[in-house]
Amino acid sequence: MSPKIEKKDKILDAAEALFAYHGYDGVTMRKIASEAGVDLALAGYHFGKKMDVFEAVFQRRAGELNRTRLEALQKVQAEAGKSGPTIEKIIEAFLLPLEIAQESPDPGWKNYLALIAYVNNSAVWGEKLMSSTFDALVLEFLAAIKKAMPDADEEKIYWCYHNLSGALTLTLAQTGRIDRLSNNKCHSSDFQTAYGIMIPFVAAGFKEACKG
Amino acid sequence: MSPKIEKKDKILDAAEALFAYHGYDGVTMRKIASEAGVDLALAGYHFGKKMDVFEAVFQRRAGELNRTRLEALQKVQAEAGKSGPTIEKIIEAFLLPLEIAQESPDPGWKNYLALIAYVNNSAVWGEKLMSSTFDALVLEFLAAIKKAMPDADEEKIYWCYHNLSGALTLTLAQTGRIDRLSNNKCHSSDFQTAYGIMIPFVAAGFKEACKG
DNA sequence: TTGTAATTTCAACAAATGTTGAATATATTT
DNA sequence: AAATATATTCAACATTTGTTGAAATTACAA
Known part of the structure:
Protein backbone atom coordinates (compact mmCIF):
# COMPACT_ATOMS: atom_id res chain seq x y z
CA MET A 1 0.00 0.00 0.00
CA ARG A 60 3.10 -2.70 -18.79
CA ARG A 61 0.47 -5.24 -19.78
CA ALA A 62 2.17 -6.78 -22.81
CA GLY A 63 3.84 -9.60 -20.94
CA GLU A 64 0.71 -10.76 -19.20
CA LEU A 65 -1.29 -10.54 -22.40
CA ASN A 66 1.22 -12.59 -24.37
CA ARG A 67 1.37 -15.17 -21.59
CA THR A 68 -2.39 -15.56 -21.40
CA ARG A 69 -2.80 -15.98 -25.11
CA LEU A 70 0.05 -18.43 -25.39
CA GLU A 71 -1.51 -20.50 -22.62
CA ALA A 72 -4.81 -20.45 -24.47
CA LEU A 73 -3.09 -21.76 -27.58
CA GLN A 74 -1.28 -24.47 -25.66
CA LYS A 75 -4.51 -25.51 -24.05
CA VAL A 76 -6.34 -26.15 -27.31
CA GLN A 77 -3.25 -27.86 -28.64
CA ALA A 78 -3.17 -30.18 -25.66
CA GLU A 79 -6.86 -30.93 -26.04
CA ALA A 80 -6.51 -31.70 -29.73
CA GLY A 81 -3.65 -34.16 -29.42
CA LYS A 82 -1.21 -34.92 -32.19
CA SER A 83 -3.46 -33.99 -35.09
CA GLY A 84 -3.58 -30.44 -33.83
CA PRO A 85 -6.55 -28.15 -33.21
CA THR A 86 -8.95 -26.88 -35.86
CA ILE A 87 -8.83 -23.38 -37.23
CA GLU A 88 -11.84 -22.46 -35.16
CA LYS A 89 -10.13 -23.52 -31.96
CA ILE A 90 -6.96 -21.65 -32.85
CA ILE A 91 -8.84 -18.47 -33.66
CA GLU A 92 -10.77 -18.83 -30.44
CA ALA A 93 -7.57 -19.12 -28.47
CA PHE A 94 -6.28 -16.02 -30.21
CA LEU A 95 -9.36 -13.92 -29.52
CA LEU A 96 -11.08 -15.02 -26.34
CA PRO A 97 -8.34 -13.81 -23.98
CA LEU A 98 -8.93 -10.36 -25.41
CA GLU A 99 -12.65 -10.58 -24.79
CA ILE A 100 -11.96 -11.62 -21.23
CA ALA A 101 -9.53 -8.73 -20.76
CA GLN A 102 -12.04 -6.25 -22.14
CA GLU A 103 -14.67 -7.53 -19.75
CA SER A 104 -12.26 -7.38 -16.83
CA PRO A 105 -13.28 -5.30 -13.79
CA ASP A 106 -10.06 -3.36 -14.33
CA PRO A 107 -11.13 -0.78 -16.94
CA GLY A 108 -7.48 -0.25 -17.79
CA TRP A 109 -7.52 -3.35 -19.96
CA LYS A 110 -10.11 -1.87 -22.24
CA ASN A 111 -8.00 1.24 -22.62
CA TYR A 112 -4.88 -0.77 -23.16
CA LEU A 113 -6.42 -2.79 -25.95
CA ALA A 114 -7.74 0.37 -27.55
CA LEU A 115 -4.20 1.69 -27.38
CA ILE A 116 -2.97 -1.41 -29.19
CA ALA A 117 -5.56 -0.73 -31.85
CA TYR A 118 -4.18 2.77 -32.21
CA VAL A 119 -0.61 1.52 -32.48
CA ASN A 120 -1.47 -1.31 -34.84
CA ASN A 121 -3.12 1.02 -37.31
CA SER A 122 -0.40 3.60 -37.23
CA ALA A 123 2.36 3.43 -39.80
CA VAL A 124 4.48 5.48 -37.43
CA TRP A 125 4.30 3.08 -34.49
CA GLY A 126 3.08 -0.09 -36.12
CA GLU A 127 6.31 -1.52 -37.31
CA LYS A 128 8.48 -0.41 -34.45
CA LEU A 129 6.36 -1.29 -31.44
CA MET A 130 3.86 -3.91 -32.57
CA SER A 131 6.34 -6.19 -34.27
CA SER A 132 8.87 -6.22 -31.50
CA THR A 133 6.26 -6.86 -28.85
CA PHE A 134 3.78 -9.22 -30.44
CA ASP A 135 5.29 -10.89 -33.48
CA ALA A 136 6.73 -13.81 -31.53
CA LEU A 137 3.30 -14.71 -30.20
CA VAL A 138 1.59 -14.22 -33.54
CA LEU A 139 4.09 -16.48 -35.24
CA GLU A 140 3.21 -19.23 -32.76
CA PHE A 141 -0.41 -18.96 -33.82
CA LEU A 142 0.49 -18.84 -37.49
CA ALA A 143 2.54 -22.01 -37.08
CA ALA A 144 -0.48 -23.72 -35.57
CA ILE A 145 -2.64 -22.53 -38.43
CA LYS A 146 -0.17 -23.79 -41.00
CA LYS A 147 -0.32 -27.18 -39.35
CA ALA A 148 -4.12 -27.12 -39.45
CA MET A 149 -4.05 -26.19 -43.15
CA PRO A 150 -1.07 -28.02 -44.55
CA ASP A 151 -2.03 -27.39 -48.16
CA ALA A 152 -2.42 -23.64 -47.77
CA ASP A 153 0.01 -21.23 -49.36
CA GLU A 154 2.07 -19.48 -46.75
CA GLU A 155 1.61 -16.04 -48.28
CA LYS A 156 -2.15 -16.44 -48.19
CA ILE A 157 -2.02 -17.35 -44.54
CA TYR A 158 -0.23 -14.12 -43.75
CA TRP A 159 -2.83 -12.12 -45.63
CA CYS A 160 -5.65 -13.94 -43.89
CA TYR A 161 -4.05 -13.12 -40.59
CA HIS A 162 -3.87 -9.54 -41.76
CA ASN A 163 -7.63 -9.60 -42.28
CA LEU A 164 -8.15 -11.10 -38.86
CA SER A 165 -5.90 -8.49 -37.32
CA GLY A 166 -7.82 -5.68 -38.98
CA ALA A 167 -11.22 -6.91 -37.89
CA LEU A 168 -9.92 -7.38 -34.38
CA THR A 169 -8.27 -3.98 -34.31
CA LEU A 170 -11.43 -2.16 -35.25
CA THR A 171 -13.24 -4.01 -32.49
CA LEU A 172 -10.61 -3.06 -29.96
CA ALA A 173 -10.75 0.56 -31.04
CA GLN A 174 -14.35 0.94 -29.91
CA THR A 175 -15.10 3.80 -32.24
CA GLY A 176 -18.87 3.71 -31.88
CA ARG A 177 -19.24 3.59 -35.62
CA ILE A 178 -21.31 0.41 -35.72
CA ASP A 179 -23.73 1.96 -33.26
CA ARG A 180 -24.51 4.80 -35.60
CA LEU A 181 -24.43 2.72 -38.77
CA SER A 182 -26.85 0.17 -37.35
CA ASN A 183 -29.12 2.83 -35.92
CA ASN A 184 -28.20 1.62 -32.43
CA LYS A 185 -29.07 -2.01 -33.08
CA CYS A 186 -25.43 -2.93 -32.41
CA HIS A 187 -23.00 -1.51 -29.91
CA SER A 188 -19.23 -1.21 -29.96
CA SER A 189 -19.18 -2.27 -26.33
CA ASP A 190 -20.97 -5.58 -26.98
CA PHE A 191 -17.84 -7.71 -27.08
CA GLN A 192 -19.65 -10.98 -26.64
CA THR A 193 -21.56 -10.52 -29.87
CA ALA A 194 -18.51 -9.08 -31.60
CA TYR A 195 -16.30 -12.07 -30.91
CA GLY A 196 -19.15 -14.52 -31.30
CA ILE A 197 -19.42 -13.43 -34.91
CA MET A 198 -15.78 -12.69 -35.55
CA ILE A 199 -14.66 -16.24 -34.78
CA PRO A 200 -16.77 -18.10 -37.38
CA PHE A 201 -16.29 -15.20 -39.79
CA VAL A 202 -12.53 -15.40 -39.66
CA ALA A 203 -12.36 -19.18 -39.56
CA ALA A 204 -14.49 -19.42 -42.69
CA GLY A 205 -12.38 -16.72 -44.30
CA PHE A 206 -9.17 -18.65 -43.69
CA LYS A 207 -10.66 -21.84 -45.09
CA GLU A 208 -12.03 -20.24 -48.23
CA ALA A 209 -9.25 -17.78 -49.05
CA CYS A 210 -6.44 -20.30 -48.55
CA LYS A 211 -7.84 -22.80 -51.01
CA GLY A 212 -5.82 -23.61 -54.12
CA MET B 1 -3.44 26.51 -65.05
CA ARG B 60 -12.11 16.76 -51.25
CA ARG B 61 -12.22 13.23 -52.62
CA ALA B 62 -15.21 11.89 -50.73
CA GLY B 63 -17.77 12.73 -53.37
CA GLU B 64 -15.90 11.10 -56.21
CA LEU B 65 -15.17 8.04 -54.10
CA ASN B 66 -18.80 7.60 -53.12
CA ARG B 67 -19.89 8.05 -56.70
CA THR B 68 -17.46 5.49 -58.06
CA ARG B 69 -18.41 2.87 -55.52
CA LEU B 70 -22.11 3.43 -55.99
CA GLU B 71 -21.68 3.01 -59.73
CA ALA B 72 -19.79 -0.23 -59.13
CA LEU B 73 -22.68 -1.49 -57.05
CA GLN B 74 -25.25 -0.48 -59.61
CA LYS B 75 -23.26 -2.19 -62.31
CA VAL B 76 -23.22 -5.59 -60.61
CA GLN B 77 -26.89 -5.13 -59.78
CA ALA B 78 -27.69 -4.45 -63.41
CA GLU B 79 -25.70 -7.47 -64.49
CA ALA B 80 -27.41 -9.73 -62.00
CA GLY B 81 -30.97 -8.85 -62.91
CA LYS B 82 -33.88 -9.21 -60.59
CA SER B 83 -32.44 -11.94 -58.39
CA GLY B 84 -29.68 -9.57 -57.32
CA PRO B 85 -25.92 -10.09 -57.25
CA THR B 86 -24.07 -12.61 -55.09
CA ILE B 87 -22.20 -11.65 -51.96
CA GLU B 88 -18.92 -11.99 -53.82
CA LYS B 89 -20.01 -9.53 -56.47
CA ILE B 90 -21.24 -7.05 -53.89
CA ILE B 91 -18.02 -7.24 -51.89
CA GLU B 92 -16.07 -6.83 -55.10
CA ALA B 93 -18.01 -3.72 -55.97
CA PHE B 94 -17.32 -2.39 -52.51
CA LEU B 95 -13.57 -3.01 -52.62
CA LEU B 96 -12.28 -2.85 -56.16
CA PRO B 97 -12.80 0.90 -56.59
CA LEU B 98 -10.45 1.33 -53.64
CA GLU B 99 -7.82 -0.89 -55.21
CA ILE B 100 -8.08 1.14 -58.40
CA ALA B 101 -7.74 4.38 -56.47
CA GLN B 102 -4.70 3.11 -54.60
CA GLU B 103 -3.08 2.15 -57.88
CA SER B 104 -3.91 5.50 -59.45
CA PRO B 105 -1.06 7.56 -60.87
CA ASP B 106 -2.14 10.30 -58.48
CA PRO B 107 -0.38 9.31 -55.24
CA GLY B 108 -2.80 11.49 -53.33
CA TRP B 109 -5.39 8.74 -53.44
CA LYS B 110 -3.18 6.41 -51.49
CA ASN B 111 -2.69 9.08 -48.87
CA TYR B 112 -6.37 9.88 -48.81
CA LEU B 113 -7.35 6.29 -48.20
CA ALA B 114 -4.74 6.01 -45.48
CA LEU B 115 -6.32 9.07 -43.95
CA ILE B 116 -9.68 7.37 -44.02
CA ALA B 117 -8.12 4.44 -42.22
CA TYR B 118 -6.86 6.83 -39.56
CA VAL B 119 -10.25 8.43 -39.14
CA ASN B 120 -12.15 5.15 -39.17
CA ASN B 121 -10.07 3.74 -36.33
CA SER B 122 -10.27 6.82 -34.22
CA ALA B 123 -12.96 7.10 -31.62
CA VAL B 124 -12.50 10.86 -31.70
CA TRP B 125 -13.20 11.29 -35.42
CA GLY B 126 -14.87 8.03 -36.31
CA GLU B 127 -18.40 8.79 -35.39
CA LYS B 128 -18.44 12.41 -36.42
CA LEU B 129 -16.74 12.30 -39.80
CA MET B 130 -17.03 8.75 -41.07
CA SER B 131 -20.71 8.32 -40.41
CA SER B 132 -21.78 11.59 -41.94
CA THR B 133 -19.69 11.08 -45.05
CA PHE B 134 -19.93 7.38 -45.81
CA ASP B 135 -22.89 5.83 -44.04
CA ALA B 136 -25.32 6.53 -46.86
CA LEU B 137 -23.16 4.58 -49.28
CA VAL B 138 -22.50 1.76 -46.85
CA LEU B 139 -26.20 1.37 -46.19
CA GLU B 140 -26.75 0.89 -49.93
CA PHE B 141 -24.31 -1.98 -49.90
CA LEU B 142 -25.82 -3.45 -46.75
CA ALA B 143 -29.25 -3.37 -48.35
CA ALA B 144 -27.86 -5.32 -51.30
CA ILE B 145 -26.30 -7.84 -48.94
CA LYS B 146 -29.54 -8.28 -47.05
CA LYS B 147 -31.23 -9.06 -50.33
CA ALA B 148 -28.58 -11.60 -51.18
CA MET B 149 -28.95 -13.24 -47.76
CA PRO B 150 -32.63 -12.94 -46.96
CA ASP B 151 -32.47 -15.36 -44.04
CA ALA B 152 -29.62 -13.60 -42.28
CA ASP B 153 -30.13 -11.76 -39.03
CA GLU B 154 -29.74 -8.03 -39.51
CA GLU B 155 -27.55 -7.59 -36.47
CA LYS B 156 -25.14 -10.21 -37.75
CA ILE B 157 -24.87 -8.46 -41.07
CA TYR B 158 -23.81 -5.27 -39.33
CA TRP B 159 -21.12 -7.11 -37.41
CA CYS B 160 -19.92 -8.86 -40.53
CA TYR B 161 -19.62 -5.50 -42.21
CA HIS B 162 -17.68 -4.33 -39.18
CA ASN B 163 -15.20 -7.16 -39.79
CA LEU B 164 -14.96 -6.26 -43.42
CA SER B 165 -14.42 -2.63 -42.53
CA GLY B 166 -11.65 -3.52 -40.12
CA ALA B 167 -9.79 -5.74 -42.56
CA LEU B 168 -10.10 -3.08 -45.21
CA THR B 169 -9.00 -0.31 -42.88
CA LEU B 170 -5.81 -2.08 -41.92
CA THR B 171 -5.06 -2.57 -45.60
CA LEU B 172 -5.63 1.09 -46.33
CA ALA B 173 -3.40 2.10 -43.46
CA GLN B 174 -0.32 0.54 -45.05
CA THR B 175 1.50 0.07 -41.78
CA GLY B 176 4.18 -2.26 -43.09
CA ARG B 177 3.40 -4.72 -40.35
CA ILE B 178 2.72 -7.67 -42.64
CA ASP B 179 6.09 -7.11 -44.28
CA ARG B 180 7.92 -7.60 -41.04
CA LEU B 181 5.67 -10.38 -39.76
CA SER B 182 6.03 -12.39 -42.95
CA ASN B 183 9.76 -11.79 -43.11
CA ASN B 184 9.21 -9.75 -46.26
CA LYS B 185 7.26 -12.43 -48.08
CA CYS B 186 4.26 -10.09 -48.20
CA HIS B 187 4.14 -6.35 -48.68
CA SER B 188 1.67 -3.73 -47.51
CA SER B 189 1.86 -2.12 -50.91
CA ASP B 190 0.77 -5.26 -52.77
CA PHE B 191 -2.86 -4.27 -53.12
CA GLN B 192 -3.65 -6.78 -55.82
CA THR B 193 -2.83 -9.69 -53.54
CA ALA B 194 -4.46 -7.99 -50.58
CA TYR B 195 -7.83 -7.55 -52.26
CA GLY B 196 -7.54 -10.84 -54.12
CA ILE B 197 -7.58 -12.57 -50.76
CA MET B 198 -9.80 -10.17 -48.89
CA ILE B 199 -12.74 -10.68 -51.24
CA PRO B 200 -13.16 -14.46 -50.85
CA PHE B 201 -12.19 -14.15 -47.19
CA VAL B 202 -14.93 -11.67 -46.43
CA ALA B 203 -17.52 -13.32 -48.65
CA ALA B 204 -17.01 -16.64 -46.90
CA GLY B 205 -17.12 -14.88 -43.55
CA PHE B 206 -20.49 -13.33 -44.31
CA LYS B 207 -21.94 -16.65 -45.44
CA GLU B 208 -20.73 -18.60 -42.46
CA ALA B 209 -21.26 -16.07 -39.68
CA CYS B 210 -24.76 -15.11 -40.78
CA LYS B 211 -26.09 -18.64 -40.68
CA GLY B 212 -28.84 -19.53 -38.25
C1' DT C 1 16.02 10.68 16.85
C1' DT C 2 19.18 11.52 13.16
C1' DG C 3 20.60 11.04 8.73
C1' DT C 4 19.97 9.43 4.13
C1' DA C 5 17.55 8.30 0.14
C1' DA C 6 13.39 8.48 -2.46
C1' DT C 7 9.52 11.08 -3.80
C1' DT C 8 6.90 15.14 -4.77
C1' DT C 9 6.26 19.94 -5.66
C1' DC C 10 7.49 24.59 -7.30
C1' DA C 11 9.05 27.57 -10.69
C1' DA C 12 10.78 28.70 -14.77
C1' DC C 13 13.06 28.06 -19.30
C1' DA C 14 13.29 27.85 -24.32
C1' DA C 15 11.03 26.19 -28.14
C1' DA C 16 6.98 25.35 -30.81
C1' DT C 17 2.23 26.26 -31.95
C1' DG C 18 -2.29 28.28 -33.99
C1' DT C 19 -3.88 32.44 -35.35
C1' DT C 20 -4.27 37.08 -37.25
C1' DG C 21 -3.54 42.07 -38.79
C1' DA C 22 -1.04 44.73 -41.89
C1' DA C 23 1.77 45.09 -45.94
C1' DT C 24 2.98 43.54 -50.49
C1' DA C 25 2.36 41.34 -54.76
C1' DT C 26 -0.33 39.34 -58.37
C1' DA C 27 -4.33 38.77 -61.15
C1' DT C 28 -8.70 40.52 -62.97
C1' DT C 29 -11.81 43.88 -64.36
C1' DT C 30 -13.21 48.45 -65.91
C1' DA D 1 -3.90 52.31 -67.50
C1' DA D 2 -6.33 52.63 -63.46
C1' DA D 3 -8.86 50.40 -60.10
C1' DT D 4 -10.36 46.62 -57.76
C1' DA D 5 -10.24 42.12 -56.02
C1' DT D 6 -7.61 38.18 -54.94
C1' DA D 7 -3.60 35.94 -53.39
C1' DT D 8 0.60 35.79 -50.84
C1' DT D 9 4.03 37.17 -47.58
C1' DC D 10 5.83 39.28 -43.35
C1' DA D 11 5.85 39.84 -38.61
C1' DA D 12 4.28 39.28 -34.36
C1' DC D 13 0.98 37.86 -30.56
C1' DA D 14 -0.46 35.00 -26.78
C1' DT D 15 -0.61 30.10 -25.45
C1' DT D 16 0.86 25.79 -24.95
C1' DT D 17 4.36 22.45 -24.76
C1' DG D 18 8.27 19.25 -22.99
C1' DT D 19 11.83 19.43 -19.93
C1' DT D 20 14.67 20.32 -15.89
C1' DG D 21 17.09 22.29 -11.72
C1' DA D 22 16.28 23.44 -7.07
C1' DA D 23 13.53 23.28 -3.02
C1' DA D 24 10.46 20.84 -0.03
C1' DT D 25 8.41 16.85 1.69
C1' DT D 26 8.02 12.10 2.87
C1' DA D 27 9.64 7.35 3.77
C1' DC D 28 13.05 4.56 5.71
C1' DA D 29 17.27 2.85 7.90
C1' DA D 30 20.73 3.27 11.55
Missing part, protein backbone atom coordinates in the same frame (compact mmCIF):
# COMPACT_ATOMS: atom_id res chain seq x y z
CA SER A 2 2.98 2.29 -0.48
CA PRO A 3 1.90 5.62 -1.87
CA LYS A 4 4.89 5.77 -4.22
CA ILE A 5 3.65 2.95 -6.40
CA GLU A 6 0.12 4.22 -6.18
CA LYS A 7 1.00 7.51 -7.87
CA LYS A 8 3.31 5.89 -10.38
CA ASP A 9 0.51 3.59 -11.46
CA LYS A 10 -2.01 6.36 -11.52
CA ILE A 11 0.18 8.12 -14.05
CA LEU A 12 0.27 5.04 -16.23
CA ASP A 13 -3.48 4.58 -15.89
CA ALA A 14 -4.16 8.15 -16.91
CA ALA A 15 -1.67 8.01 -19.77
CA GLU A 16 -3.15 4.72 -20.93
CA ALA A 17 -6.65 6.11 -21.16
CA LEU A 18 -5.55 9.35 -22.79
CA PHE A 19 -3.15 7.84 -25.33
CA ALA A 20 -5.72 5.23 -26.29
CA TYR A 21 -8.34 7.82 -27.06
CA HIS A 22 -6.31 10.75 -28.39
CA GLY A 23 -3.13 9.18 -29.71
CA TYR A 24 0.40 10.11 -28.78
CA ASP A 25 0.39 13.66 -30.11
CA GLY A 26 -3.10 14.40 -28.85
CA VAL A 27 -2.00 14.07 -25.24
CA THR A 28 0.07 16.45 -23.17
CA MET A 29 2.14 15.73 -20.11
CA ARG A 30 0.00 18.22 -18.27
CA LYS A 31 -3.19 16.37 -19.14
CA ILE A 32 -1.70 13.12 -17.95
CA ALA A 33 -0.57 14.66 -14.69
CA SER A 34 -3.86 16.45 -14.16
CA GLU A 35 -5.90 13.32 -14.89
CA ALA A 36 -3.69 11.34 -12.52
CA GLY A 37 -4.01 14.00 -9.82
CA VAL A 38 -0.30 14.48 -9.73
CA ASP A 39 2.24 17.22 -10.31
CA LEU A 40 3.46 17.74 -13.84
CA ALA A 41 7.07 16.99 -13.05
CA LEU A 42 6.33 13.65 -11.46
CA ALA A 43 5.77 11.79 -14.69
CA GLY A 44 9.14 12.98 -15.87
CA TYR A 45 10.72 11.91 -12.62
CA HIS A 46 9.37 8.39 -12.80
CA PHE A 47 9.59 7.65 -16.50
CA GLY A 48 11.73 10.26 -18.25
CA LYS A 49 10.53 11.79 -21.49
CA LYS A 50 7.00 11.70 -22.84
CA MET A 51 7.95 8.95 -25.25
CA ASP A 52 9.17 6.87 -22.33
CA VAL A 53 5.80 7.25 -20.63
CA PHE A 54 4.16 5.96 -23.78
CA GLU A 55 6.44 2.95 -23.98
CA ALA A 56 6.00 2.22 -20.28
CA VAL A 57 2.24 2.14 -20.81
CA PHE A 58 2.61 -0.05 -23.84
CA GLN A 59 4.89 -2.55 -22.13
CA SER B 2 -3.98 29.42 -62.68
CA PRO B 3 -1.34 29.51 -59.93
CA LYS B 4 -3.90 30.27 -57.24
CA ILE B 5 -5.51 26.90 -57.47
CA GLU B 6 -2.15 25.28 -57.79
CA LYS B 7 -1.02 26.48 -54.38
CA LYS B 8 -4.37 25.82 -52.77
CA ASP B 9 -4.22 22.24 -53.97
CA LYS B 10 -0.61 21.86 -52.98
CA ILE B 11 -1.64 22.72 -49.44
CA LEU B 12 -4.33 20.05 -49.50
CA ASP B 13 -1.90 17.52 -50.98
CA ALA B 14 0.68 18.19 -48.30
CA ALA B 15 -1.90 18.14 -45.53
CA GLU B 16 -3.37 14.92 -46.90
CA ALA B 17 -0.04 13.12 -46.83
CA LEU B 18 0.92 14.46 -43.42
CA PHE B 19 -2.43 13.89 -41.71
CA ALA B 20 -2.60 10.38 -43.13
CA TYR B 21 0.75 9.45 -41.71
CA HIS B 22 0.93 11.42 -38.46
CA GLY B 23 -2.68 12.02 -37.52
CA TYR B 24 -4.30 15.34 -36.78
CA ASP B 25 -2.30 16.28 -33.73
CA GLY B 26 0.97 15.04 -35.17
CA VAL B 27 0.90 17.68 -37.88
CA THR B 28 1.57 21.40 -37.58
CA MET B 29 0.44 24.18 -39.83
CA ARG B 30 4.09 25.02 -40.38
CA LYS B 31 4.87 21.50 -41.61
CA ILE B 32 1.96 21.62 -44.01
CA ALA B 33 3.05 24.98 -45.37
CA SER B 34 6.67 23.96 -45.60
CA GLU B 35 5.85 20.70 -47.35
CA ALA B 36 3.58 22.57 -49.75
CA GLY B 37 6.27 25.16 -50.41
CA VAL B 38 3.99 27.93 -49.24
CA ASP B 39 3.87 30.57 -46.57
CA LEU B 40 2.46 29.60 -43.20
CA ALA B 41 -0.38 32.08 -43.32
CA LEU B 42 -1.65 30.91 -46.68
CA ALA B 43 -3.33 27.79 -45.38
CA GLY B 44 -5.23 29.91 -42.91
CA TYR B 45 -6.20 32.32 -45.62
CA HIS B 46 -7.64 29.63 -47.87
CA PHE B 47 -9.23 27.29 -45.35
CA GLY B 48 -9.46 28.97 -41.96
CA LYS B 49 -8.44 27.05 -38.87
CA LYS B 50 -6.35 23.90 -38.79
CA MET B 51 -9.47 21.82 -38.28
CA ASP B 52 -10.96 23.32 -41.43
CA VAL B 53 -7.90 22.24 -43.39
CA PHE B 54 -8.42 18.72 -42.10
CA GLU B 55 -12.06 18.69 -43.11
CA ALA B 56 -11.28 20.16 -46.51
CA VAL B 57 -8.82 17.34 -47.10
CA PHE B 58 -11.33 14.79 -45.92
CA GLN B 59 -14.13 16.09 -48.11
